[in-house]
Amino acid sequence: MNLKQLSELLGLSQTTVSRALNGYPEVNRETRERVLKAVRETGYRPNKAAQRLATGKAGSIGLVMPTSPGNSSDVHFSEFLTGLGEEALRHDFHFVLTPADPNDEVGALRRLAASGNVDALFVNYMRGHDPRLEMLKSLSMPFLVHGRSIGSEPDYPFLDLDNEAAFYDATKLLLQLGHRHFALLNGPIYLDFAIRRRNGMEAALAERGLALDETCTSHTPMTDEQGLFAMERILQLEKRPTAVLCSSTVLALGAVRAINQAGLKLGEDISLIAHDDVLTLLKPESFTVPLTTTRSSLRAAGVRIAERLIGEIKHTETFPAQELWKAELIVRASTGVAPAE
Amino acid sequence: MNLKQLSELLGLSQTTVSRALNGYPEVNRETRERVLKAVRETGYRPNKAAQRLATGKAGSIGLVMPTSPGNSSDVHFSEFLTGLGEEALRHDFHFVLTPADPNDEVGALRRLAASGNVDALFVNYMRGHDPRLEMLKSLSMPFLVHGRSIGSEPDYPFLDLDNEAAFYDATKLLLQLGHRHFALLNGPIYLDFAIRRRNGMEAALAERGLALDETCTSHTPMTDEQGLFAMERILQLEKRPTAVLCSSTVLALGAVRAINQAGLKLGEDISLIAHDDVLTLLKPESFTVPLTTTRSSLRAAGVRIAERLIGEIKHTETFPAQELWKAELIVRASTGVAPAE
DNA sequence: AGAAGCAGCCAAAGCGCTTTGAGGAATGGG
């Protein structure tokens, strides 16, 4: 069933039927109702490809899905995707996912844009001085960045968490509790958020004349296994830190296990603050010792990003180009006063 | 840059250029090379929407992404997606993801098919007597099911794990170790795999004249939290089971925590076998007490499914319509001889 | 030498939709 058949069925022209469907004003109310009724009865659905060809609008937003063995099936990514999905559903949009070799993300992005399959692009997992930015700016297609790229001019639309502030605040709390020896279990160092969190932490330490010890720092993919390994290593150091910051509750999962295995008490012998992306899988409050966290929902970020992108495509709304969200610092039992030396 | 412009540039007809690009034989070798060179220089990319409209082929496979609060951002789902992605990348295919209200999966699927945006459909999270099957069969579009639907005629193409056998084998091993009191932490009871795993377990028990105790059984979303709660409850029962089967390592994560908190020793006081989907996030061998598992990679299943679907769309290959994979039973330290009564 | 075959190219139709520019039927004003 296509437009032509439908219009013949109704004894109307294709134009009128099309207008009736797309809510143009110059159609008689009665006619419109007749059309809508026929649509319901016949189950007619406009062919998207044709619609796209005619309008240039695809009703979909493109994203490149990272597929490296490294960050494969990242919980953080799928949590975010869920948020995007929720919002897209409300607008009858969908995503076009292009899986990409991580060495060719720029190429994947370019192909996606050129394919004519999408109206807007989205990128995340930003790196320092990210090469994708230049490419996106050169395209004449709306895009939105989740995160930022340190080292690049901030002249692009983004939504980011204030990672510096989050880890600055967390560190400050630990300092106030008397801690002096810190460890950091961070994400991969080339990622922007990891750089900023580290910066935030260092800034807070510097205020007290302290510096982050390299041996107490690890930059790894954010899995519980890596958290375990890193923490085990750190706990064997001569000068053991009493406070740990984790870039994810997933890392914290492993770290806590290492701490338990070492016979140390979380919140007493050692304090830990993790960043909580509000993963459905892993709630900081359901750890044996509930975790103190800096919290910001990845899912909510997904919703917001979809909202902005769709708004932009439809030209219905204008948004601030750049948003910086604040994380909440939520104190639970994993933080306590520093033990006496 | 479109075909017309390109052909004018070359002084050829659109037909010839199109043929040259699509590998048709009736083009002079020399001409073809000229065309390819021009494409490289101009960066011409065919408009997918037009291509699709003309051919009816979209180069993409559609899937409905579950977005309920319940199974949101499911690690299992994204592990699988990664596999799909890997394979799709090799063939320059992409996915169209439609997020769907879980109460309207059939509708979402229908819309996706009708949109003309996809060449093939994929579904998973099958339920008993799943209504989507009828709908898929009525469509004239290739589809593939991950899992099966108990209660429906198995006359559709699927790829499934032999869940019955996996849990039958696991139970049998535990029986051989002398266990008599069993618990099962399973996924939602309406899901096909959960039903089959339970069946497999019951079959093995029945051979020894045993039955599964309802109070020792839980059917929940597969999160560590649910695993924790369920196990805590079960451990408080008067007649405590000595052997536990978990439908996921994620559930096991919580269950193991409950076991530890109860002061019980895994592999001595209580034995546990979990099904391992080979999640990158959660390796059974890196548990404090490494877990005995039934193993089958979700990601590998994703790869295979993409391979089959794409092959079908391109009509290049024929595959067996139905595949049943066997899980491997891998013994580690979480299983041991049943403790004396 | 004429018929037949073939390689290589092209013009034009068509995929299903939107949108432009115009026309026909009422209505109201002069």
Next chain:
DNA sequence: CCCATTCCTCAAAGCGCTTTGGCTGCTTCT
């Protein structure tokens, strides 16, 4: 009674590609 105005409707032109069905000129066969 005629013209202007408003409301509704339509035919036709595109969107950028593939594909059908020729057409041309050259080689090969009889």
